[in-house]
Amino acid sequence: MTIQLEANLQNLRAKAPLVHNITNFVVMNFTANALLAIGASPVMAHAVEEVEDMVSIAGALVVNIGTLSPLWVEGMHSAMAKAAQTGKPIVLDPVGAGATPYRNNVLTALLEAAPPAIIRGNGSEILALAGASIQTKGVDSTADSTDSIGAARALSERFGSVVSVSGAVDVIVHGNRTAWISNGVPLMTKVTGMGCSASALAGAFAAVVTDPFEAAVSAAVTMGVCGELAYRAAKLPGSFQIAFLDTLSDISPAHLAELSKIRLE
Amino acid sequence: MTIQLEANLQNLRAKAPLVHNITNFVVMNFTANALLAIGASPVMAHAVEEVEDMVSIAGALVVNIGTLSPLWVEGMHSAMAKAAQTGKPIVLDPVGAGATPYRNNVLTALLEAAPPAIIRGNGSEILALAGASIQTKGVDSTADSTDSIGAARALSERFGSVVSVSGAVDVIVHGNRTAWISNGVPLMTKVTGMGCSASALAGAFAAVVTDPFEAAVSAAVTMGVCGELAYRAAKLPGSFQIAFLDTLSDISPAHLAELSKIRLE
């Protein structure tokens, strides 16, 4: 197993996939610009009146619950059901999982209704998501979910999803496959929307790469490598976010592959 | 016919018109900053409970359907009706026209209820809008709407609106008048909200310039010239969007006029 980073980024830029985002108010602008910068084509639409039509013309669906409310959740359900029905990969970003019962309930219902190709969150979100959607429902799991990697394995086993856990080292699991990605810089946690953009890029790669594990790894590496390059140019968060967008646009597929630090198992 | 670019920008900055925007979540921040940078005063308000009062104190209304939903559409209808009744110019940006039936239906209803002074979109949106609002209703048109300029003429004829079509060359039509504007750079398509800001600037100019055709041309030239100047400073999309805002604020009316590339017919 190897990850074709160079080919995958070339492919993304050649196809410029339409990525349908139902995401939060805080990050919409940054996410749209990140998708444009890497070479994808973003569209944001959330109304139940049109999400089925929109996802039907998209290459992937990214659902992010950051600023959720009932009408938006209704749109998420419709869009995810249509995506599942038409074979479009779904990326779910469980922002703030564990913070409130409402988030946990919404996430559990979304996961049950249409299992995502990729779930991407930070460690505490993945832990909370596994707790809410598996343990609290009394579903047995052979995986140990007392840490975030165990939780990721449990979620992957239960829903068949690739689970991508962002952190100082990103860990991505699917079945018996695991990737550790050591790219990235701590400053990325000081800019809002970095995690959400990681999910959006996972959607962009999933739209053009058949294997969602490979798509998730490609997205995580792209985030991390571009974070490192941006940090060479900008050490403070305002200018860093701008340098990051510049880097997404400027990086060559060969350079991406060259700077990647992936361990596969 | 000439376009008084220098006087129009001076006028805009002297009057700092209040521009009422009902726009999409993705671009609200960038649009507000673009309006502030050029010298206007932005306000965003969408609730049906207050849009009539807000548009009553504004100099122009900009409606952009990018992330539409029923409650927002209700606010758009109220605001447009009040704007029409009180003689405030309306700019309509049909974001994503043609992407879903819901968008087409909403746009058709908005156009019928309160014809805008200016409609601004890209070629495919203008084509889709003409298709949805004219052809599908069986309304005869003498204009050929098989290309975007023909579609623009058909829309202009049907609704009395100035129609501004953004592209490599912007084309603006109204009755028997046409302007071709050759300013701008391709990188503008890689930053989200550039088109939406073009519509917002059209609203700002329309608030201070009597002739909506002249307002639309002034806005398109301002976008294009500032895009060219920003590109001299920044060749990548993150830093380009920042340089663009800087340029909107910094450009002198004389410099704007000097760099304009307009052909009128």
Next chain:
Amino acid sequence: MTIQLEANLQNLRAKAPLVHNITNFVVMNFTANALLAIGASPVMAHAVEEVEDMVSIAGALVVNIGTLSPLWVEGMHSAMAKAAQTGKPIVLDPVGAGATPYRNNVLTALLEAAPPAIIRGNGSEILALAGASIQTKGVDSTADSTDSIGAARALSERFGSVVSVSGAVDVIVHGNRTAWISNGVPLMTKVTGMGCSASALAGAFAAVVTDPFEAAVSAAVTMGVCGELAYRAAKLPGSFQIAFLDTLSDISPAHLAELSKIRLE
């Protein structure tokens, strides 16, 4: 009475308080980034289904009515009631007070239901807020509210709140205490979300400083000093907003105290 600026900023960064924001669509991204840059931890959540749970885990609540609508107002009421009940400081930003009757009515109801620790607005908003919530209700006030400082005193007397009036000189009143802060630069009025970020920072300081007057002064000084430092690096609004975020992150507590220009009475 002195303001422990250095200790307060150290304290904020050491504790990284969770600040719950119910704010407007235009500024959410900038506000979240400003909170991250200064060292706080932002969360945005507005649905009535979860705001009580969210405010319960937060250190402060910031309510900003910029793009209000009935469902959001419902969330504001729930969150403010829960904050009052659990002793979490509330900051209220009355964006656009006076612009429409709907805004005035919503603000009056919010003030009556749960008096904020801090009210922060510009002069015209504070004047309008006092007019709507005091004068129009026939409540006697010993304060002269014909100017914004008089209005601030009247609001402070009526609701027990610290009232922070942003302007060329910021004025902050509470009971018989007044602070005049002469930091800041005019360019701050040309970037959207600066006032909203001032309110968010007031929430961050209020989460870690017991006296809300001291929290409000610390926030206003932080905004003003960082604005001055950012202006040394960037004289135009696009790059200024980026330099401002950089400065929030980079400024040392000692430097903040050194550059502060406060007059207390």
